[in-house]
Amino acid sequence: MKGQEVKAHSKMAALVAASAVTAAGLALAPAAATADAGPTAARPGAPEKPKIVKIKATDRKVTVNDDRFRPGVTEFRVTDTPKRGSTIIIVKTDNLKRAFNLLGTAFSGEPGSADAMKKFDRIVTIYGGGGKGARWQVKLSQGSYFLLDTKTDNLGTFTVKGDRRGAKMQKADSTVTTTKDNQFRTSGRLTGEWVGFHNNSREIHFMDATRVAERVTGSDVRKALTSPKEPKWIRPGGFFFEVQSPGIDVVYHQDVAEGKYLLICFMPSEEQDGVPHAMMGMWKLVHGG
Numbered sequence: 001m002k003g004q005e006v007k008a009h010s011k012m013a014a015l016v017a018a019s020a021v022t023a024a025g026l027a028l029a030p031a032a033a034t035a036d037a038g039p040t041a042a043r044p045g046a047p048e049k050p051k052i053v054k055i056k057a058t059d060r061k062v063t064v065n066d067d068r069f070r071p072g073v074t075e076f077r078v079t080d081t082p083k084r085g086s087t088i089i090i091v092k093t094d095n096l097k098r099a100f101n102l103l104g105t106a107f108s109g110e111p112g113s114a115d116a117m118k119k120f121d122r123i124v125t126i127y128g129g130g131g132k133g134a135r136w137q138v139k140l141s142q143g144s145y146f147l148l149d150t151k152t153d154n155l156g157t158f159t160v161k162g163d164r165r166g167a168k169m170q171k172a173d174s175t176v177t178t179t180k181d182n183q184f185r186t187s188g189r190l191t192g193e194w195v196g197f198h199n200n201s202r203e204i205h206f207m208d209a210t211r212v213a214e215r216v217t218g219s220d221v222r223k224a225l226t227s228p229k230e231p232k233w234i235r236p237g238g239f240f241f242e243v244q245s246p247g248i249d250v251v252y253h254q255d256v257a258e259g260k261y262l263l264i265c266f267m268p269s270e271e272q273d274g275v276p277h278a279m280m281g282m283w284k285l286v287h288g289g
């Protein structure tokens with residue numbers, strides 16, 4: 001399992017080289033967009049709803065149906081992606097090129113990779129994401145943001161500006177929290193249709209919810225993590241919440257089919273070179289549905 005999972009998520013490393021050039025070109029886009037009139041303010045007394053932003057990715061670019069809107073709770077919906085395995089993440093950084101270079105080093109696992117991961121975390125904030133059909137809410141403050149297709153490395157941008165909307169986030173039916181010691185903590189059984197994902201730790205995490213056979217135990221997971229072989233107990237029907245920075249709370253619209261799940265994160269550690277969080281114990285078996 002180790003090999004397959006690391007491969008699936010090392011796609012983030014692949015974006016490094018390809019995106020560097022594009023990033024330099026796009027860095028001007030959000031600034032240029034601020035020249036025209038700002039987003040309109042809320043009508044007084046009107047009940048505020050989360051802003052809904054539809055994301056469409058093609059094999060050439062990532063676009064949104066509205067690229068200037070007010071701060072506050074924002075709901076993203078990925079309506080289309082060019083490839084299977086494409087996920088779109090929301091990124092805020094002042095130096096995208098440097099961020100990509102650091103991430104490349106972090107995923108290399110070479111000496112210094114943990115430090116690179118730490119530096120990456122410092123200069124980047126990631127607000128979750130997902131593949132085609134993904135739908136999630138997150139609070140955004142003012143600034144310029146990037147939309148990144150982690151498969152094609154294509155980028156889009158949007159600007160958040162103006163009066164804060166008063167909308168509240170959707171209440172979660174169940175929640176997963178990542179803790180200070182990089183563990184998953186769950187509110188109980190994992191149920192939809194809204195699943196909260198809170199990053200209370202000091203590092204960036206994602207959550208791969210792999211569906212597994214009912215009989216799977218912690219000992220099976222530990223064995224699989226040190227074996228190059230694909231375990232026989234993986235079942236179809238899992239889901240995936242994209243990377244999220246410390247302090248960021250997201251709520252995902254997610255159907256959770258009844259069954260057993262292995263929650264697991266393979267982001268590189270900030271403490272040990274070349275060691276993904278999963279190898280340090282960042283996984284949890286949980287029932288859902």
Ligand SMILES: [Cu+2]
Nearest residue numbers: 205265267277
């Ligand atoms: Cu992690």
